[in-house]
Amino acid sequence: MPNGNLLFRDRGSTPNSPGSDAIREIDWESDLVWEYRNTDLRRHCRLANGNNLFLCNSDEVIPPELTLRVQGGFSTPSDPERMGGDRVLEVTPDGSTVNEWRSEDQLDPQQHVICPLEGRAAWGGANDISTPDGTFLISFRILDTVAIADRATGKFKWQWGPGQISHQHNPTLLANGNVLLLDNGAHRRGLSSSRVVEVDPANNEIVWQYRGDSLVSFFTHFTGGAERLPNGHTLITEGMAGQLFEVTPSNQIVWEYISPFLARNQHGLNNGVFRAHRYGPDHPALSGRQLDPSRHGNLNRLYGSSL
Template identity: 50%
Template sequence: MGWSSHHQNGLIYYNPQQSYRGYTLVATNRGGTYANLIDMEGRICHRWYHPEEIVYGYLLPNGNLIFRSRTARNESEGPTFGGRSMSLIELDWNSNVVWKYESPDMFLHHDFERLLNGNTLVLLWAPVPADLSVQIKGGFVADDDPEQSWGDVIQEITPNGEVVYEWKSWEFLNVDEDVICPLEGRKEWSHQNALNVTPDGDLIVSYRQTSTVGIVDKASGQFRWKWGPGEVNHQHHPTWLPNGRVMMFDNGSHRRGASRSRIIEVDPETNEIGWEYTGTPDISFFSYNISSAERQPNGNTVICEGAPGRIFEVTQSKEIVWEYVSPFYGEGAGGPPQNGVFRAHRYGPDHPALFGKDLDPRRYSNLNRLYASG
């Protein structure tokens, strides 16, 4: 959605009768050093700080915040593609570091998942083998293209950093099927921007470069389901729903016709779209990159229209019942400050992460005079 710098930030609208009441976690996608937990009135109720920047994170059941830190600043720190992060960090409720991980061999990016066994799934970049790299189709050629395209690797690591599982995407992709969008470069083949798990422990992946979503059998490494080209465009954040569908944010970048985003639920058994949300008019809802969609216990969906920092909640009948624009800005990469949000998560009052926690917004009264007044 486009608007001027005079557009209202903070809470825009709230319907308490139809919303799923809870606390929403918001962090600035680039340049921010705080993650903020806000209530339905848009007031800060808790915040975490780390000097290495909090790009994107979520709450663990014990109330800790796990997040990825700042992006690479220059080539000496590794590839500076969008989504690159220097480390994964876990903070306790009082912003003390309790765990930190930096890959010794590859480069962290985009997403991660803490597993029930205490291990963590991490997403990394590594060069695609040279003989395969030259076979990759699509994309445009640039003068600064590397000799080998980069590909995505998923690892499961123990708390002490030991790798106990590894999956390399290029070993299971198909050069004839997984073709890069002609408007994207060839530095990366797939550009995985999401990593989630099904109830059975299989991997849900999302490839921006090829507009593909898939479910990978974790044991064999084979795709159980792969879908997307011609249906979605540069999507983000596929998640498994209790109804057996996969919900995702279809960004709509580089689609034919007017630019617009949508939220869809797809049945992996039939490839049929069972539910869809679009803006009214269509063009009023659009984020070129980042973004998320998260189903709530009452059936509503919290949507993060990431690039403009807009977060809103819709009912199953597609009525907006809560709307908020992030007032938290970080320094852009050589550009003006921005309030983009990679993803947003809502936590109900009964979520275990919040048990026994002080969430009184009066502790942040001075900040809330700045950020919660709209």
């Protein structure tokens, strides 16, 4: 954050779940400044007015009659009578909810079809949210759809994706009005591979993309992201491989990093990185901060740095 604080989600007692127990804000000394608890939390944004926008995946909230009308997905005997749905909550600093958006009010059971390789426990599987002015940009992973919704009316102003992308992550609105996202490629027909695409919402045309030199050289089944940098390059997180790399508009890799940090989760021991952001030395959060890497010399030497 501009003041140097860190706003993050803490999985707490559910480390193997995509959701979280809490969103926490800590200061530079790692002291807790603020937190919000909700067991359905998935993503979050801090709004300009100081409120917070939370994306929640809520279980068994869609009425049975609507659940039966939703198309796609595979059925199992344990399917709930009510599908799960997605919620976007606007919450004040004191924890009061001042607005709630429900995905089932805007999704169409005939149009927004669940991937046939996904179950029917939930309709949407929203996995990311960001907040362009007066709207929010949301990603429905198992519907292969990204959409811009008006925060005042709740209605979609733009949506795109089926047949073009597969189980995407991290859509963001660029300064030129285009949308940048990671197209993970999971469950794509044919050889699974990932790419980063920039799409123009005015005509739904892909105006730029990055793929690996060979299709199998860039693939992250889930997690990951893409961020457009001030110099026009794109920072890409290949989540499952724990790899970060920066590419030019002509797709030349000019910097890369592979995380040496291992952790064990439901996928076993791995070096996965959920997402990365780059902050320049002139970022206000870094003003006056102690950034001498020698303070972390032992850690850097242990994990291969020459510092």
